[in-house]
Structures are given as structure tokens and as C-alpha cells.
Amino acid sequence: MEIQLNKFFLIIIVLFSSCKGDAQEKYTVSKKTHQTATTANINFFDKKYTAQYTMVVDESTLADHPIRTFLDCTDSYFTIHYIPKTQELENYWVDQYFKNKDIxxxxxxxxxxxxxxxxxxxxxxxxxxxxxxxxxxxxxxxGCSSESVYLSDRANAEIYYYNTQENKWKLIKKELSNVIPRTLESKYFKTNFSSYFVQNKKQEESSVDIQSDNRNIVGLWQLDCSISNSGLDISSNKGKLSGSLALSPQAVFLDIIVERNDGKSYDIKYLSQDMSPPLASENVIDDKNISKSEKIGELLFKNNNEIELMWYGLYNINTKKRTHLINQFSNNNSNNRVILKRCVEKE
Structure with missing residues (x-):
């Protein structure tokens, strides 16, 4: 009888240990699953990650694109990088943004x-x-500050891409790293993730359509084609529009960029002063302080023979005022909207 009781207790102990082991195994799996889900659904735009936009990496280093950095030593260290797609936008952040700022x-x-x-x-x-x-x-x-924090040996960094259509972050790479997140330049992303900077097929097809539409506005436009003057001369190179325009006095010539909006309207932006004609000193434009991002005029394509020009003047980012309010097509400040005709040169 005593032997049978011992066997009975032994069976109970084995069954209890087995159940306890199963429970622990299920708990561990559940915990891992929870962690995986949390990592997969991370949102760096969440309000709990307070991070300001800036172009300053530290006291002596400027970024070449906008960034937002978050640091909490109990959570994580990350930087969101906004890499410009266009050369014009890249030039703005690198060349224009800090022109009149004291770091x-x-x-x-x-x-x-x-x-x-x-x-x-x-x-x-x-x-x-x-x-x-x-x-x-x-x-x-x-402590925990950008000046005191560094990465441990064989630290693993994770690189995420933000899909703007799905409004989701996608993990695209893990790598061993000793690089503090905020110090990366645009070149790192363009080199390692070049596919994200290439237009997809639909965008390329759309670009072809735009190039075709742009041909309508290419040419020489003047008030009167019988009068020899510089007019507004627009050309196209690989779908990008540029041109030249004379101000008043006539000796002041501008090189311009023409950007197409939706529909049939175009923005005119300052590129540089054409220094090839003889210039009097009073006609020299304050080039370094003229904005290349603010539009200086607009064009509305009306038909194959007419466009409408609305002139605003150059924008000085230092004085924050418009200058050269009169162009060659107007003789007073109020007459800033004119209809120009397409001029065909005789062969």
C-alpha cells in the first residue's frame, strides 16, 4: 500500500512539473510576440517623441538637410532625416537657408x-x-545628452523609410554602427538607398506628359513682335524650363527658372543676373540676397499665341522687401499684368 501511494505522488509531481513547463513556454512565446508587434508598429511621429526641426547638428556643424532628433536613454536615440528630391530644394537648404542667419x-x-x-x-x-x-x-x-551619449561596441542601428502613401514606417536595414544618428549626411541615404530616389514608372510617364505640355510655352514672347527687344525668352532642357528676361532699365537682364504648376500656370523664379551685357554699377543686382525660392512673377498660358505675365519683382531676403518692381513690359508699378504674344523669327 505504501509503495502504491509513493507511485501516486510521483505521478502527480511529474504532471505538475509538465504543466508548469508548458505554462512557462506559452508565457515566453507570448512575450516575444508582443515585443515583435511593438517594434513593427513603431511610429516616430508619435507625440511622445518630442523632436524639433533643425539644420544644426552641433555648435560647429550644420546639416545639409532638415532633421529631427529624439534622445531618451531609457528609450532610444534616433534622427528623422528629410532628404530633398530635387537639386533646387537641396540648394535651398545648403546655400540659401543660412545666408542671413547667425548660428x-x-x-x-x-x-x-x-x-x-x-x-x-x-x-x-x-x-x-x-x-x-x-x-x-x-x-x-x-547624464543623457547629445554631448555625452555614445554607442556601445557592435551596436545595431535600424534604418526606417516612411511610406507617405500608407503613412507607415518600414524597416529597410539593420547594420552595425558607431555613428551617432544625428551626424549622417544626405550622401549616406542617396548612396545606400538610391532606389527610393528614383521615380516610379507612373511618375516617369507623368513627367513625359509634362514635358510635352511644356513645349507650348517655349519660345520668344513680346508685347510687339515688330519691335526688336529682348522679350521673355523661354527654353526647355530635358523637361526643365529656363529663360531670360529684361528689367527696366533695359541693361538689367535676368536668367530665370520657370516652374509649371497644375494646369496652365507657371511660376517664375530668379536664378542669376546675366552679366554678359555692359552694366552700369547702379544696375548690378544684389545677387547674394535675392531669393531663388520666392517667385518673382507668374505666367498663365492662354493659347498658342498668347501668355499672361503677372510681375511681382525680386525678393530681397535681407531687407524682406520686393525690388525691381518694373520690368521692360511696364512703365509703372500698377501696370504689372500684361498679355505677351508669341514671336516667330523669320527664316
């Missing part, structure tokens, strides 16, 4: 609002990445 006196809250406003107005013109390092790879000399 030692920047109001970072004001700067963040200014940069955010520009990005949000044309977010489709950026490829957005996030360079992310989990907290377990963060080390610090003292």
Missing part, C-alpha cells in the same frame, strides 16, 4: 516652426528616413 543666435523653437512649415507645404518633395538606435546600445560619460 550662434538661433532661436531653435522659432527655427523649428519655420522649417516645419516649409516641409509640410511640400512634403512630397522629400524622401524621409529614420536612423534608430535602441536604448540597450546607448552609453554615457555623464
Amino acid at each position: 550662434d543666435k538661433i532661436n531653435f523653437e522659432k527655427e523649428s516652426k519655420e522649417i516645419g512649415k516649409k516641409i509640410n507645404s511640400s512634403s512630397k518633395d522629400y524622401v524621409i528616413f529614420c536612423y534608430y538606435v535602441p536604448s540597450k546600445f546607448l552609453k554615457s560619460n555623464a
Whole structure:
């Protein structure tokens, strides 16, 4: 009888241990599944990640594109990178943005609002990445700040791409890293993820359509084709429109960029002063302070023989005022809307 009781208790103990092991195994699997789901659904735009826009990496280094950096040593260290798709936008951030700013006196809250406003107005013109390092790879000399934090040996960084159509972050690469997230330049992303900067087939087809439409506006446009003057001369190169335009006095010639909007309207933007004709000193434009992003005029394509020109004048980013309000087609400030005719040169 005693032997049978011992066998009975032994069976009970074995069954209990087996059930406990199953429960622990199920708990572990469930925990791993939860962690995986959390990582897959990470959202770097979540309000809990407070991060300002900036173009300043540190006291002596400027970024070549807008960034937003978040650091919490109990959570993570990451930087969102807004990489311009176009050369014009890249030139703006690299050459124009800091022209009249003192890096030692920047109001970072004001700067963040200014940069955010520009990005949000044309977010489709950026490829957005996030360079992310989990907290377990963060080390610090003292406290938790961008100056004291560094990465541990064999730290794993994760690179995410933001799909603007699906509004989701996609993990595209993991790599061993000793690079602090905020120090990466545009070149890193363009070199390693070049496919994200290539237009897809539909965009290419759309570009071909735009190039075809642009041919309508290419040519020489004047008030009177019988009068020899410079007029508004527009040309096209690989679908990009540019041209030349004379101001008043006639000795001031501009090289311009013409950008197509939706429909039949175009923006005119300043590129440079054409220095080839003889210039008096009073006619030289303050080139370094003339905005290349603000439009100086608009064109409305009416038909194959007529376009309408609305002139605004050059915008001085230093004085924040318009200059050269009169062009060759007008003789007073109020007469800034004119109809120009297409002029065909005789063969």
C-alpha cells in the first residue's frame, strides 16, 4: 500500500512539473510576440517623441538637410532625416537657408516652426528616413545628452523609410554602427538607398506628359513682335524650363527658372543676373540676397499665341522687401499684368 501511494505522488509531481513547463513556454512565446508587434508598429511621429526641426547638428556643424532628433536613454536615440528630391530644394537648404542667419543666435523653437512649415507645404518633395538606435546600445560619460551619449561596441542601428502613401514606417536595414544618428549626411541615404530616389514608372510617364505640355510655352514672347527687344525668352532642357528676361532699365537682364504648376500656370523664379551685357554699377543686382525660392512673377498660358505675365519683382531676403518692381513690359508699378504674344523669327 505504501509503495502504491509513493507511485501516486510521483505521478502527480511529474504532471505538475509538465504543466508548469508548458505554462512557462506559452508565457515566453507570448512575450516575444508582443515585443515583435511593438517594434513593427513603431511610429516616430508619435507625440511622445518630442523632436524639433533643425539644420544644426552641433555648435560647429550644420546639416545639409532638415532633421529631427529624439534622445531618451531609457528609450532610444534616433534622427528623422528629410532628404530633398530635387537639386533646387537641396540648394535651398545648403546655400540659401543660412545666408542671413547667425548660428550662434538661433532661436531653435522659432527655427523649428519655420522649417516645419516649409516641409509640410511640400512634403512630397522629400524622401524621409529614420536612423534608430535602441536604448540597450546607448552609453554615457555623464547624464543623457547629445554631448555625452555614445554607442556601445557592435551596436545595431535600424534604418526606417516612411511610406507617405500608407503613412507607415518600414524597416529597410539593420547594420552595425558607431555613428551617432544625428551626424549622417544626405550622401549616406542617396548612396545606400538610391532606389527610393528614383521615380516610379507612373511618375516617369507623368513627367513625359509634362514635358510635352511644356513645349507650348517655349519660345520668344513680346508685347510687339515688330519691335526688336529682348522679350521673355523661354527654353526647355530635358523637361526643365529656363529663360531670360529684361528689367527696366533695359541693361538689367535676368536668367530665370520657370516652374509649371497644375494646369496652365507657371511660376517664375530668379536664378542669376546675366552679366554678359555692359552694366552700369547702379544696375548690378544684389545677387547674394535675392531669393531663388520666392517667385518673382507668374505666367498663365492662354493659347498658342498668347501668355499672361503677372510681375511681382525680386525678393530681397535681407531687407524682406520686393525690388525691381518694373520690368521692360511696364512703365509703372500698377501696370504689372500684361498679355505677351508669341514671336516667330523669320527664316
